[in-house]
Amino acid sequence: MQRTKFGEMACSIARTLDVIGEPWSPLILRDVWVGMTRFDQLQADLGISRKVLTERLTYLVDQGVLERRPYDRRPRYEYHLTTKGAELVDLLMVMTSWGDRWLAGEAGPPVLYRHHACGEISHAELRCAHCGEPMHGGDVDPLPGPGAAV
Template structure:
């Protein structure tokens, strides 16, 4: 099934969805981030078909989010996050905070995050890169940027 491409839209959300908007892609990124780097590991963790996983990995490599590195003579590859991919994981961490708040239920969050700088368990919090104050949807005014559609 051919997906609609959002890459040409003058919208950063649409362009990001063009990279990771297919439902398996964020889960593949999560797996690589936590250290499941090989095809068989990812497939076993997600229960995804080989065909779909091959397509997702190919797309993420093509988009520059993952890199393939050979680890065997057959050839077999492991996947590693690029800088672009690592920054996408930041987005997944924000999604995790939302899911923990609204969907985790009484059992609580399935994953906790220990911050390297202080050693404490913490949640992700969006902050303004200028003043350091919390920055959420009600705290900003969206304004046209240089790349806005005319």
């Protein structure tokens, strides 16, 4: 069975899913973001098979989301977020806000975020880049952009 090539679609959501739509990828990015940068750390935390982890790390490096840095002569590598990957963490924070609101249950959120600028515990919120007002699906009109399919 051939996999659909989401990256070739004229849709930014589809193109993003082509990079991180496989379920392990966001979890790998989360772990690298919090400081688990070595293969064995990632494998132990996620309980993922070595084969699948190798495939996902290679794909994320090929997509420019992670970079490999040698830390040993064997060679062994650490994985670090690129600028492109760091921006995906923003997306993960929005996903976390949704999960905390709708799926955390009575126990509450499993992780809290302390904002560096103010020192307060907070959560990610979508805001308009122009006026700063909250921005949700019902607050916008999707319009064709310059890269829209004709």
